[in-house]
Amino acid sequence: MQKCGCAREAVEKYGDMLYRISLLILKNTADAEDAVQETFIKYFTKAPEFTDAEHEKAWLITVATNRCRDMLRYRSRHETESEEVLNTYAVEKSDSGILEALMELNDKYRIIMILFYVEQYKIDEIADITGVSVSAVKMRLSRGRKLLEEKYRKEYM
Amino acid sequence: MDKKLRNAAEKITMPEDMKERIIKACENIDKTNIERIDNDGYTEVVSGTERISSRNNIIRVVSAAAACAVLAAGIGTTGVLLHKNHRSQLADSDIVDSNEQLTSPFGDFTKVDFNFYLFDENYDGFSDETYAELADFFNSFDWGEEYENAEGREFQQDSLTRYGAINWEDDKGKNSITIETDGFISYKRYILSGETENLSMDLAFTKYYMIDFEAFDKGIKEIIGNDGSESAAEAGISPFGDFTAFDFDLQSGVWNYNKRTSAAIYTGLADFLNTFDWGEPVEDTSGRGDEIVVTDYAYNISWEENRVVSWLYIADDGFVSYSANKYSEDYLTSEEVERRSYSIDYEAFDKGLQNILAQDVYISQEEADRLLSGSFVLSELTDSNNVRIEPDRAEAKEMLNEFLRDGFIYMLKRSVPDNASEGYNLKYSVMLEFKTDDGQRHTENFTIYENGVVSSSEYMGTGNDLLPYTADNYSINIEEFESRLRGILGDDEFNTGNTAELGERCETDGWEYVIKSVDVTKSGDGMDVFPEGHYACDENGDLIGDSSYIIADIALTNNTDTDRSLYMNSTRVDLYNYNGDELDFKNSMEATAYIFNGDRSVYEADYFKTDFKAGESRTFRVGYVIDDEYLDKSFDTIRIEINHSGMAEANENIRYYRLGEKKSLNDIAKQG
Numbered sequence: 001m002q003k004c005g006c007a008r009e010a011v012e013k014y015g016d017m018l019y020r021i022s023l024l025i026l027k028n029t030a031d032a033e034d035a036v037q038e039t040f041i042k043y044f045t046k047a048p049e050f051t052d053a054e055h056e057k058a059w060l061i062t063v064a065t066n067r068c069r070d071m072l073r074y075r076s077r078h079e080t081e082s083e084e085v086l087n088t089y090a091v092e093k094s095d096s097g098i099l100e101a102l103m104e105l106n107d108k109y110r111i112i113m114i115l116f117y118v119e120q121y122k123i124d125e126i127a128d129i130t131g132v133s134v135s136a137v138k139m140r141l142s143r144g145r146k147l148l149e150e151k152y153r154k155e156y157m
Numbered sequence: 158m159d160k161k162l163r164n165a166a167e168k169i170t171m172p173e174d175m176k177e178r179i180i181k182a183c184e185n186i187d188k189t190n191i192e193r194i195d196n197d198g199y200t201e202v203v204s205g206t207e208r209i210s211s212r213n214n215i216i217r218v219v220s221a222a223a224a225c226a227v228l229a230a231g232i233g234t235t236g237v238l239l240h241k242n243h244r245s246q247l248a249d250s251d252i253v254d255s256n257e258q259l260t261s262p263f264g265d266f267t268k269v270d271f272n273f274y275l276f277d278e279n280y281d282g283f284s285d286e287t288y289a290e291l292a293d294f295f296n297s298f299d300w301g302e303e304y305e306n307a308e309g310r311e312f313q314q315d316s317l318t319r320y321g322a323i324n325w326e327d328d329k330g331k332n333s334i335t336i337e338t339d340g341f342i343s344y345k346r347y348i349l350s351g352e353t354e355n356l357s358m359d360l361a362f363t364k365y366y367m368i369d370f371e372a373f374d375k376g377i378k379e380i381i382g383n384d385g386s387e388s389a390a391e392a393g394i395s396p397f398g399d400f401t402a403f404d405f406d407l408q409s410g411v412w413n414y415n416k417r418t419s420a421a422i423y424t425g426l427a428d429f430l431n432t433f434d435w436g437e438p439v440e441d442t443s444g445r446g447d448e449i450v451v452t453d454y455a456y457n458i459s460w461e462e463n464r465v466v467s468w469l470y471i472a473d474d475g476f477v478s479y480s481a482n483k484y485s486e487d488y489l490t491s492e493e494v495e496r497r498s499y500s501i502d503y504e505a506f507d508k509g510l511q512n513i514l515a516q517d518v519y520i521s522q523e524e525a526d527r528l529l530s531g532s533f534v535l536s537e538l539t540d541s542n543n544v545r546i547e548p549d550r551a552e553a554k555e556m557l558n559e560f561l562r563d564g565f566i567y568m569l570k571r572s573v574p575d576n577a578s579e580g581y582n583l584k585y586s587v588m589l590e591f592k593t594d595d596g597q598r599h600t601e602n603f604t605i606y607e608n609g610v611v612s613s614s615e616y617m618g619t620g621n622d623l624l625p626y627t628a629d630n631y632s633i634n635i636e637e638f639e640s641r642l643r644g645i646l647g648d649d650e651f652n653t654g655n656t657a658e659l660g661e662r663c664e665t666d667g668w669e670y671v672i673k674s675v676d677v678t679k680s681g682d683g684m685d686v687f688p689e690g691h692y693a694c695d696e697n698g699d700l701i702g703d704s705s706y707i708i709a710d711i712a713l714t715n716n717t718d719t720d721r722s723l724y725m726n727s728t729r730v731d732l733y734n735y736n737g738d739e740l741d742f743k744n745s746m747e748a749t750a751y752i753f754n755g756d757r758s759v760y761e762a763d764y765f766k767t768d769f770k771a772g773e774s775r776t777f778r779v780g781y782v783i784d785d786e787y788l789d790k791s792f793d794t795i796r797i798e799i800n801h802s803g804m805a806e807a808n809e810n811i812r813y814y815r816l817g818e819k820k821s822l823n824d825i826a827k828q829g
Contacts, residue, residue, distance in 0.1 A: 019170070102166075
């Protein structure tokens with residue numbers, strides 16, 4: 001399968017998705033932009049032939065997720081308050097609470113939750129993308145969900 | 158919540174100006190840079206690889222566990238290992254080029270981007286320098302000749318003897334070496350075949366080797382022992398593995414913390430156990446680790462993964478015993494796979510854990526749901542003599558049911574008590590009965606001790622055949638529990654904000670009262686004016702006959718910034734039963750307060766009028782006379798009413814002080 005021929009086509013097709021994932025992980029718009037830009041540059045310079053559209057999407061998400069994890073470890077920018085980050089988007093007040101609660105989770109749980117609930121990946125696919133074992137994905141999903149529920153009920157309802 | 162989360166997240170879109178910046182950055186990539194970068198050979202592996210650099214910047218991290226799964230399964234929609242575009246010594250189907258000097262049977266590891274994964278360490282994040290050393294080690298290691306006696310043996314992911322794996326790619330396919338602890342080596346070569354749009358990874362061949370495992374392991378340990386990359390501890394993982402990935406149980410005395418604990422606390426425990434300084438393993442010279450005595454530990458943590466059950470015992474002198482046993486599929490037999498000992502700072506460990514556990518105040522909603530599962534049938538409350546506490550009034554009965562079902566459960570706390578129930582008397586018992594969907598009886602029985610410890614036991618069954626199901630321990634604020642019960646069984650009026658207890662400040666109309674103490678006495682000591690009429694007293698003011706004084710020690714403050722006067726007879730004492738009915742024990746004259754102050758001038762004024770400057774405080778002893786027959790009757794409350802309006806009817810400015818001895822709840826419930 002041929003990848004997108006031009007930058008505009010690729011960014012229009014995958015930009016929102018990668019930005020959403022990066023922003024929810026990094027909680028900072030400038031860092032999220034960096035992560036997405038590096039992902040696309042890598043896409044145009046190093047990406048292989050993809051077997052299908054799902055393969056291409058998974059490759060991009062893997063690259064972006066890995067980059068975000070690198071950046072979390074070596075973060076230089078200050079983290080922005082999640083409420084402030086979400087204010088710039090058309091997220092309704094009634095929905096922003098759940099996102100704020102998600103962004104307050106530890107990144108180990110947050111990344112798994114984003115891939116499962118937001119990007120709708122299956123557990124074994126998430127294990128492939130993140131490099132974590134299937135049992136660990138299940139565990140973090142289970143705990144992440146409980147943490148999110150508790151936090152959302154206590155602080156945002 | 159799932160849909161809500163997804164719907165909310167989908168509203169996040171990349172701003173247009175950001176898109177334009179990224180598009181421009183991509184369009185500006187220099188084509189010559191692309192070729193150079195391609196020659197360096199970067200590769201992204203979908204199965205969790207971070208950036209893999211060229212042979213000049215050796216691989217950082219690849220998740221071999223996922224990689225192995227991918228290799229075993231072939232190409233999935235997300236599982237393709239992407240090969241880089243540079244020349245490899247491992248070309249075509251011939252691994253060995255006889256015309257080249259190869260340093261290992263598998264090729265020159267310094268010329269390939271490989272990853273190395275140790276299974277039991279669950280770790281693969283080695284530094285570039287370590288990878289360089291590993292490449293040299295693999296090249297120079299004596300892998301021996303091909304092993305002919307494999308007898309169909311294949312590597313199993315959960316094998317007891319699994320040790321590690323080496324994986325790499327080349328132009329034509331992928332390679333995987335698995336190493337087992339008996340020295341058995343399995344080398345699999347996969348070839349990429351098919352058309353571009355229908356690629357598949359086919360197993361080309363498998364070769365086996367048998368190595369000196371001890372020499373291999375020793376070499377590996379020497380290399381990774383010097384690994385400058387982030388250690389497991391620095392990566393936030395314990396020497397026993399990643400507790401955030403385990404479904405572990407933590408037991409401390411009678412307390413058991415497991416997945417039923419609130420998620421926030423459980424996560425906190427996992428993070429603490431991951432980041433705690435366990436130190437290096439120590440030699441168990443005392444032999445305590447061999448057969449640790451059941452009672453010899455302060456904490457016990459256990460978890461299971463892939464039929465390997467791990468145990469961590471922590472004694473209060475800091476000795477730690479870790480062991481792992483692998484069980485057979487039917488869990489009937491097991492063999493020990495690991496045992497280590499540590500010596501930790503127990504005080505730091507205990508304090509750290511307790512700080513987290515202390516935050517776990519109330520039980521989680523999930524646990525409450527479990528305790529209350531089924532349709533509610535009935536509740537019972539008994540006292541320390543096993544006598545049922547049951548109000549006669551239907552309304553109070555309903556309120557009690559509701560409290561025991563909906564209020565009491567949510568008062569239960571998970572905190573570790575200072576003492577267990579031993580040495581403390583039983584105070585109350587609560588039983589809740591439910592009917593499950595399949596018609597079974599589900600009862601929860603709570604024994605509440607004086608110190609607030611609550612022991613619970615769950616029973617399930619049909620008819621009278623109830624079998625014990627689970628048991629647990631909680632704690633409760635016993636004063637709060639009793640206060641809530643009194644509010645249900647007693648007069649609600651006493652639970653309003655208008656009623657104060659002895660010693661509490663009570664303010665009304667700018668006057669602050671504090672009634673510090675109350676005495677019931679026949680002595681008229683200090684009295685200025687003796688009662689007349691109905692109540693007889695002698696020359697000292699001591700009451701004779703069947704009546705007594707109730708004397709209150711009152712501190713009174715003018716809480717305004719103006720001088721004011723107060724008629725001191727604007728307080729009176731009343732008796733009420735548990736229904737809130739006032740006992741008619743007096744006529745209005747005798748209810749008037751008497752001042753025990755030594756200041757006769759008060760008595761010479763109208764209605765004991767007393768002047769207070771702004772902010773002035775005075776202390777008085779105020780007395781009331783009551784017939785003994787009323788003091789002997791069962792009653793709930795004596796109270797002092799502060800009513801400056803002089804009106805007989807209650808109004809919002811009236812305040813009350815609750816005095817007198819409260820009867821037992823059972824006695825109160827039986828009255829009326």
